[in-house]
Amino acid sequence: EIVLTQSPGTLSLSPGEGATLSCRASQSVSSSYVAWYQQKPGQAPRLLIYGASSRATGIPDRFSGSGSGTDFTLTISRLEPEDFAVYYCQQYGSSPTWTFGQGTKVEI
Amino acid sequence: EVQLVESGGGLVQPGGSLRLSCAVSGFTVIRNYMIWVRQAPGKGLEWVSVIYSGGSTYYADSVKDRFTISRDNSRNTLYLQMSTLKDDDTAVYYCARGGWVRGDPGYFDSWGQGTLVTVSS
Numbered sequence: 001e002i003v004l005t006q007s008p009g010t011l012s013l014s015p016g017e018g019a020t021l022s023c024r025a026s027q028s029v030s031s032s033y034v035a036w037y038q039q040k041p042g043q044a045p046r047l048l049i050y051g052a053s054s055r056a057t058g059i060p061d062r063f064s065g066s067g068s069g070t071d072f073t074l075t076i077s078r079l080e081p082e083d084f085a086v087y088y089c090q091q092y093g094s095s096p097t098w099t100f101g102q103g104t105k106v107e108i
Numbered sequence: 109e110v111q112l113v114e115s116g117g118g119l120v121q122p123g124g125s126l127r128l129s130c131a132v133s134g135f136t137v138i139r140n141y142m143i144w145v146r147q148a149p150g151k152g153l154e155w156v157s158v159i160y161s162g163g164s165t166y167y168a169d170s171v172k173d174r175f176t177i178s179r180d181n182s183r184n185t186l187y188l189q190m191s192t193l194k195d196d197d198t199a200v201y202y203c204a205r206g207g208w209v210r211g212d213p214g215y216f217d218s219w220g221q222g223t224l225v226t227v228s229s
Binding site: 103 | 143145152153158166168202209210212219221
């Protein structure tokens with residue numbers, strides 16, 4: 001089973017700053033199968049990025065995804081107040097199974 | 109407008125059963141693959157089960173042989189029948205629609221608001 005490890009656990013930043021979130025897989029993953037979600041307290045997750053770098057419908061272009069192999073990154077270019085949340089990476093594996101990282105909290 | 113609305117959560121004793129529902133509008137359940145994901149209090153996300161448009165079903169090892177995913181095409185509703193519930197099944201359960209990337213399943217693009225299941229004596 002592929003394990004996804006996200007870092008850092010918590011990122012303390014100010015509005016207007018940039019954020020770089022990392023997701024490392026325990027073995028190589030096809031970039032087609034990597035997605036990122038945002039979750040705010042009391043809300044369902046929201047799809048941000050799929051296929052490692054494609055933005056979902058309605059997602060602002062300050063969110064971008066990149067990476068390949070075992071290392072994937074979510075970048076938020078300039079944090080808006082509504083961006084403070086928990087972010088999860090996710091990968092699809094054969095069997096089928098889906099696994100999530102443990103999350104990175106972006107806090108003010 | 110795409111909408112998924114879960115229901116059926118509640119308090120159940122260990123060893124008990126519960127059936128969750130996910131009423132869908134804005135798209136057809138049978139034409140998509142649908143999943144259940146859960147989130148224990150204060151924890152991360154865990155995939156639970158999937159049902160493909162052809163009817164194939166798969167489960168996480170943690171729920172295999174205890175949970176059953178199904179759908180009612182006439183009601184456009186997804187279900188999760190949970191039995192032999194354990195304390196660590198306590199979580200918010202979300203239903204979601206799956207999306208395809210180059211012909212392979214990959215991500216979940218529409219989610220319900222979740223329903224809380226609490227397993228406790």
